[in-house]
Amino acid sequence: xxxxxxxxxxxxxxxxxxxxxxxxxxxxxxxxxxxxxxxxxxxxxxxxxxxxxxxxxxxxxxxxxxxxxxxxxxxxxxxxxxxxxxxxxxxxxxxxxxxxxxxxxxxxxxxxxxxxxxxxxxxxxxxxxxxxxxxxxxxxxxxxxxxxxxxxxxxxxxxxxxxxxxxxxxxxxxxxxxxxxxxxxxxxxxxxxxxxxxxxxxxxxxxxxxxxxxxxxxxxxxxxxxxxxxxxxxxxxxxxxxxxxxxxxxxxxxxxxxxxxxxxxxxxxxxxxxxxxxxxxxxxxxxxxxxxxxxxxxxxxxxxxxxxxxxxxxxxxxxxxxxxxxxxxxxxxxxxxxxxxxxxxxxxxxxxxxxxxxxxxxxxxxxxxxxxxxxxxxxxxxxxxxxxxxxxxxxxx
Numbered sequence: 597x598x599x600x601x602x603x604x605x606x607x608x609x610x611x612x613x614x615x616x617x618x619x620x621x622x623x624x625x626x627x628x629x630x631x632x633x634x635x636x637x638x639x640x641x642x643x644x645x646x647x648x649x650x651x652x653x654x655x656x657x658x659x660x661x662x663x664x665x666x667x668x669x670x671x672x673x674x675x676x677x678x679x680x681x682x683x684x685x686x687x688x689x690x691x692x693x694x695x696x697x698x699x700x701x702x703x704x705x706x707x708x709x710x711x712x713x714x715x716x717x718x719x720x721x722x723x724x725x726x727x728x729x730x731x732x733x734x735x736x737x738x739x740x741x742x743x744x745x746x747x748x749x750x751x752x753x754x755x756x757x758x759x760x761x762x763x764x765x766x767x768x769x770x771x772x773x774x775x776x777x778x779x780x781x782x783x784x785x786x787x788x789x790x791x792x793x794x795x796x797x798x799x800x801x802x803x804x805x806x807x808x809x810x811x812x813x814x815x816x817x818x819x820x821x822x823x824x825x826x827x828x829x830x831x832x833x834x835x836x837x838x839x840x841x842x843x844x845x846x847x848x849x850x851x852x853x854x855x856x857x858x859x860x861x862x863x864x865x866x867x868x869x870x871x872x873x874x875x876x877x878x879x880x881x882x883x884x885x886x887x888x889x890x891x892x893x894x895x896x897x898x899x900x901x902x903x904x905x906x907x908x909x910x911x912x913x914x915x916x917x918x919x920x921x922x923x924x925x926x927x928x929x930x931x932x933x934x935x936x937x938x939x940x941x942x943x944x945x946x947x948x949x950x951x952x953x954x955x956x957x958x959x960x961x962x963x964x965x966x967x968x969x970x971x972x973x974x975x976x977x978x979x980x981x982x983x984x985x986x987x988x989x990x991x992x993x
Contacts, residue, residue: 598647605644612675613637636671653822654789669714677710678703717969724972729991733983734917736895738861742982747775749975750783750922751960755793775977780806783922784815784901788964789822791836802844808856810846813867815901816877851882864896871905883913903943906955919955926959930970952986
């Protein structure tokens with residue numbers, strides 16, 4: 597992560613220290629006190645240079661990265677919020693010809709707030725889980741499947757759930773099984789970077805149980821794109837992950853589908869490979885292949901990791917009534933019903949409808965970075981209902 601944009605992180609560290617040093621420290625404190633002021637910045641710069649040498653996007657020991665980001669949140673981000681408030685206050689003083697910079701006071705007030713968000717999100721928020729209940733209604737659903745229960749989870753990132761966080765995965769698996777679902781679906785990002793992470797949790801993950809089985813698709817992290825190796829090794833890693841999911845007893849759907857039957861009635865569970873924007877995230881989805889042989893009047897549940905594909909591929913190329921996605925994590929930061937990611941990603945969390953087609957984007961269960969504030973990890977219990985018109989609603993946990 598750091599190796600891809602090292603200069604950005606260096607500037608992120610240096611700029612607020614320079615601003616505060618130039619505006620407040622240099623004229624009021626002795627030289628040795630200025631040196632003490634700069635020591636955390638120097639330590640963070642050294643830490644950045646060490647991470648710069650890492651070959652992979654995610655270090656072999658991910659805790660090295662987690663500690664770095666936590667220190668950024670504690671030592672650097674509060675200084676940024678103060679500096680921004682102070683600079684804006686200074687600009688207002690010049691424009692309004694006033695002497696008192698109330699931006700400094702506002703900046704000081706933001707410091708404990710930022711520290712609270714960082715510390716709570718890392719040590720409390722990430723450990724929370726919400727069980728979200730969703731009622732989905734469609735006239736296309738066969739009568740025999742009225743009341744059918746699906747547990748949807750996504751973005752397990754099991755490489756993060758080790759050591760002191762290993763109990764989180766145990767609790768989440770127990771919570772999924774406790775719903776006694778007809779079907780369990782997983783919409784990608786089982787690992788952070790490599791299949792060895794899944795191997796560590798193989799026994800626990802294999803305990804997931806549902807009447808009609810566990811179905812999964814691959815996410816962007818499941819393609820070994822975050823490991824510095826050749827294409828041959830990446831392909832081998834993907835095959836190994838697919839083999840592991842098979843050993844877990846899961847049915848991995850790679851541009852294919854399966855039929856679930858109740859007597860003579862049936863529904864289709866289809867799974868596309870990750871189909872992102874093709875720039876930052878893999879674009880491997882193939883809808884004609886995924887739905888080959890599916891009838892026009894079949895009820896389709898489509899699994900697709902990246903919700904980007906819903907509007908760009910699934911809506912125009914299929915009649916899939918219900919699409920389930922993850923990937924965005926609600927940015928792992930949410931204030932009420934708003935997250936900064938909504939400014940960039942239109943379908944970032946919750947239910948979206950276009951005519952008779954519905955998309956649900958979950959906030960995910962875990963994450964590469966062990967931090968969540970206002971966007972707790974979640975599993976979704978989706979109950980299907982036969983009805984005259986298409987509709988869906990989320991019940992608060």
